[in-house]
Structure formats: C-alpha cells, structure tokens
Amino acid sequence: MASSQLKVLIVGAGLGGLTLGLLLEQAGVPYTILEKHAGDLLPLGSSISLNQTIQPLFEQLGMLTELEDISKPIGSMTFLKESMNKIGSLDLYSDCVRIMDRPSLYKLLLSRIPSERIITGKRVCDLEQNRDGVLVRCTDTSVYMADILVGADGAYSSIRRCLYRDLRASNLLPKSDMAPLAFDHHCLVGVTDPIDPIYFPELTRPTCDMMVVIGKDKPYSIRQEHHIRSSDWGPAQVEEMANACRDFICPYGSTLADIIDKTPKERMSKVLLEEKGAAQAMLDAVSLANLLHELPSTSAQDIQGTFEAYYKDRVSMGKAAVQGSRHMGRLSGGHKWTETLIRSMFLNILPSKVQQTILDKMLHHRPQATFLPFVPDRGEFKAKSQVQSKRIRSLSGLCLRLFKQSP
Template sequence: MAQQRLSHLKVLIAGAGLGGLTLALLLEQAGIEYTILEKHEGDLIPLGSSISLNQSIQPLFEQLGMLKELESISKPINSMTFLKENMNKIGSLDLSSDAVRYGYHNRIMDRPSLYKLLLSRIPEERIITGKQVCDIEQNDQGVLVRCSDTSSYEADILVGADGAYSCVRRCLYRDLRNENLLPKSDMAPLAFDHHCLVGITDPIDPIYFPDLSRSTCDMMVVIGKDKPYSWWLIPLKKNRLAWRVTYNLPTTQIRQEHHIRSSDWGPLQVEEMANACRDFVCPYGGTLAEIIDKTPKDRISKVLLEEKGAAQAMLDAVSLANILYDLTTTTTTSSASITTAFEAYYKDRSEHGKAAVQGSRHMGRLSGGHKWTESVIRSMFLNIIPSKVQQTILDKMLSHRPQAAFLPFVKDRGEHKALPQSQVEVGRMRTLSGLCLRLFQQDSFS
C-alpha cells in the first residue's frame, strides 16, 4: 500500500523498462508523485531472453513482499560450466553455497516474466504510452518535456530510463556541449565489441534435455574453436531454454559499426545471424539448430551486449528513490535542493557504475574471450586460483545489498554481512586478481 502522496515533488520517468518500473514501484511506496512516459503505444509487451538477479537486489524484493513471486518465476544458479567446442571441460564455478554466504541464491529467469511481475505492481494510470520524448528544457522552476506527438509535461525532476540510446541523455549532452561543459569522453559514440543473438524456446521434452526438469540451473558456456563465437544455454522454468550466441567483433569492425543501433536490426539481420550459428554444437546433444527451431521468431532478437545491465539500473533506482524520499522531508523543493540530491546520487552510484562496467567487461572476456591471453586467464581462474580468492572476489562484489530506506528493513541472513548503507565505501570491483588482472590490462580492448 503506497503512502499518502507528497504533493510538493513530482517526477517524470522516461521509459518503462526494468529500471524505470523499479523506480516507479519505489516511488509508489514512498508516496512520491510520478508519471512514466513510454514511447511504445498500446499494451506493453515484454521482450528479451534471460536475466540473472544476484544477491545485491533481492533484499529489495523481500522488502516489497515480492520475493516469493520472484522465486516462483526463477531458478537458483547452481553452477557455470565452461566447455570447448569439442565438449572437453575447461572448468566450472560452483555457486551452490551462495545462499548460505549471502542470504539468497543468484537467480535466473526469463526477462518477460520479471517485467510482468514489476508491471503488475504499477497502477495503470501512472503509465502513459505512445510518448516518445524528443526534447527537454529545464530552469529553476523545473523541467519541461516535449514528446513527438506535440504533447508536453512538466515536473520537478525528469529521470532518463530510456535505454542505451537515451533521448534524455542526448538532450542533456546537447545542452552541456552548448555550454562547453561536456567531457570529451562523453562525446564519443557508444562503444561495444559484441553482437548477441538471444532467444527463449517453447517447452522442450525433458526426455531429450534432462537438465530442464531440475529445480536448479546449471549454465553451460561453449567457447568456439577457430571462430569468434561463444554460446550459452540456460535452463529456465517450465522446461524452456534461454540461449545466447555472442559474436566478438574484430577491432576494425568495432570502429566501423559505432553508428549502429540495436533498433536498426530487423528480422533479416536476425535471420542471418541465426543461420550462421545453426551448426554450432549443443552441450545437450545435436546442434543449436534444434534449439533455434524450438524458439518462436518473435522471441529471437539481435542486441548489443551492453556493459551495464538491467540489474544495475534497478540498483540505481533504489539509490535514487532513497535520495528523493529524503528530499521530500524538506518543507520546500528548490532547484538548489534538487541539485544537491543529484550530487548525492552521483556520489552514491558513480563508483558502483564504474565497478559494474569493469566487472562486466572482465566477465565477458572470461566467458567468451578468444585471445590467447583470455584463454589462459579463463583456465587459470577456473582451475588454478584458490577458491578462497574467488570467494573474496564475490564478497567484494556482493557486499553492497541496498534496501529502501522508507520501508522496514529485512534481516541480513547471509554469513557474509552486507555493508551498512550509511558506511558503504566502494572501490573498483575486481573480478580477477594478481597476474590475471595484469594480463587483462596488457591486452585490453580499445
């Protein structure tokens, strides 16, 4: 049940993705006035393949009374097994004891089910569809948002939750550039070095894939031989497989394709990549052709492998909601107080964001890199580095498990306790250490 509305603060959220819905859900509980502007018209159709939520975000779901529902649509990740294309084992990560260590399992689910769960908690009147943000203006009185259909909306705060190619970001960068305040690093195009093809199958007979009927998930990762591909197969609920094929772009192609957006990729490009990987060997037997043919075409999409995922956007939402709630305790909301709130948000989340990007980059190389240094690092990390070192890495990654400050806190059940929210000090997240990290730095992507 949401609190009484705190009428002196009004928030607009551009985008009804997972991050935008999480923020909306929290503002609903905090009693803060908000409206979501979503560019797609009509009913919201959740898209995507699988998504994993680690222990950092699950205390929030428990606070919101949604943990049981989250568990009902997901499986605990028990292990990750890495294989060569000839099916020889490279190594594996045992994640079975994570729930004892951190209080929750790392869980995997299909993205549409998670989307529907979050959407079910947002009042329909709070989301306005068919509203493509095209321009923004801000001054001491607030922000004015103009949409492509000539409608406009005013609020105290606008939150850009509209994806990697955010229109809100583009407008902000334009204004900063006009004032000569935009850093050079932000003038460069969005960098990426992977293409991904993802999908979710229809239910598959467990006779052919026995692992599908298990209550836990054992993820299988295959590293291609003499080809710049890796592919994942992930058992989901209801006897379905989530799958992902990752294509590592050559350096020359990375430079040439900065201008490409995922929205530019239509059915023809999806079909071309699907045809290119049909003969790839499947860890469960046969080839990926059987998996692809079991996947409805509307559940296959080609996407950019973004550095920072939806889980980080959801953690961003927790931080921002806490700060906005603090802002509502003031008697008046001024431009200066909003600026102070955003500065506090930046201080809280900037290092987490940098750490997430670094961790994602290292994990991408660990799980799919094809350079000889990456192969050596992968083998070392999985087979030579002591388990205590791996545990220390996870402890650093999962020490920050934030909760909504305006809701009753849930008990920290893990053996490795979360850092108090008021004392969290975040350094760069390290997914590798010692020699492994030095090798990565020497052979980093441009």
C-alpha cells in the first residue's frame, strides 16, 4: 500500500504529537494535528533530559547538532542533605544524557512541521468509529475524519475519556482504569531570565551537574497520594507554593528566592511529576511511525494487526519505564527509612561499574526510524537490533532544507 493512502489524525501538539507528526512527514503518510489551544503554540514547561534512547532519532533527522546546541550533557547527579552535606553521587556519563529547557526542544520539533499540518483551537469532545474509519467532533462543531486516530493529548486525554466511556458501556474497561489518576510528586517549574553568573558561576560550566536536596519535613518534600482538582493549579496556588519554598537553601548558593524572583510569574507553573513522560511518548511515536509506514492497507484487519504489533513492541518498554521512574523517584526523593537506606547503599556501596551496567541496560532499546537510513550504533553496549525497511526513504521537506543550511 502506498503510504499516501493512509490518513492519520493526531490530537495534541505536545512533544509526543509533534514527534509523531515529524516522523509521518518523513514517512510520506498524510496527517493532521489538532491542538486545543488557540493562536500561536506556546512552548511550556521547564527542563527535560533526553538520553541515548532517543538521540539516534535526532541524528537520523539531521537535528542532532541543533539538539546539542540547546542542551548540556549531564555529568553527575549529587544528592545532598538539607544541611548541604553530601549523601552521595551518581555518574550519569555525560555523553549519554543531555538536559535542555523544554521550550527550546519544543521549538526545535515545531520548526520541522509544516504549519498547515497543525490546526489550533480544536478541542475534541467526542469520537465515533465505524467501518469507514474514525470521526472526531470538536467543541466548535467542526468534524474531522481519518483512518487512524492517535491521542497525544496528555494524562487527562479527551480521546482516552471517550474510549473509556465506550469500553465502560460495553463492560470491557478494567477496574484499574476506572480509578482517577493519582500522582505522588508536586513540582514547581519555570523558565527564568538569564541569571547573573557572578552569583551562580556553576551555570556557566559546559556540563550540567544536577543537585538534589533531600529536605526534611518541608511542605513540598513529603510524598503523598493526591487526586487532582482543577482548583489546585491556579496562579494563587503557584504563588503560594513559591512563597513556601523561598527560604529553601539553594545548592548553588543563597536560597531559592533568588531564582524565583528572576522568573516571570507567567513562566511559572505547578505541575505533577508523571511516571511516564515526554521522552517515552517520543519513543512511542518512533514505534508507531515505523509500523504505519509498513501498513499493508487501510482495512480494519490490517489496522488492528498494526496496533497489536505496536502494543507488543511498547508494552514491556512502557512498564519498565514506569517502574524505573518509580524507583528513581524513590531514590531521589524518598523519605521512608527504607528509601533512605537504599539511597545511601546505591550511591556509596554499589560499585560504579555495577551502576554503569544498570544504566547501560536502560539504554538497550535505542530505536530508529526504519524507513530512513540508519545512523551508526554508538557506544560499547550495543542497541537492540532493528530490521531496515525495504522501502527506504531520504530526508525531505523542512528536515532536508534546514539540514542543508546548517554549518
């Protein structure tokens, strides 16, 4: 089947939705991205780290140099007590993990998507599936149809809500999916104005060394289950949280007040630390794009087979990512005596070679777009093998044009 015969609708222009759109653009698969926010797309959030699992894709797309330009390699993660006494440190091997501000990454991905592919101000309120495909209705009464619908609209997805409604009506929704989402970490994030390097010289270094302060009995250092209410996330709650944190000691000097005061209020937000983040959504996009490129036809049977293959490819990876995130969250912020003991043992007793082996296994799955020329597999620990598509393609559109313009 020619890829151009397939039509894909993506709901949500976040990092996952943009990555899928970018890949479908290169695969020659027609797609449209519906974004609920009207007007210009605003890149929100603070920082995000990308490890070697996703960097090969950026190299394939001719974007690795730009990714490196907007990021810094992370050399280590150091854990401190509130007294600033060192608990221990974890070597992250700076060539594997890079950290950047989320808006810069968002702008980089957005720069490769043709503007006509994204329609803003489209809040999906309902969907309907039939033999002809899938139909979505938006709150402004507009309607869109496609062969495949992809929900990339976050934790409180309108697409998931509609699917769960239909599954519940058919008595097919598992009990575990009926419970409301619960998160165990609150975060205050923001994008600051440039901070004077005289006061924070560490910020001028070529590498980023992360500092984690394990507070004791502080308002936002105790893990607890929390069910979401929209009233918890307004400007007043952000200001309340910022004020409660102002006097916290900053490992880079002085207190958090200096950083908070340098951050415009409109760039600050209160968020929940999710256990499966944007990096996993980007990896999901690679797997799905590879399968859609090889889709034999738009028949219900072939589409079902494709999504079964997608589930088989990603379910174990998704579960491992959630478990890994939980363990990392407990390592970096747990307050129970068992968590404190495990943190101390992991950082100070476990040999660095064992730590490296654990990290290497986490980086085993480094997928590339099978329909684009593969880039070299870097590193001593080899990636999981992939089969190259028989219908190989070259870079096209904005990716090719901007790649040729880069120095």
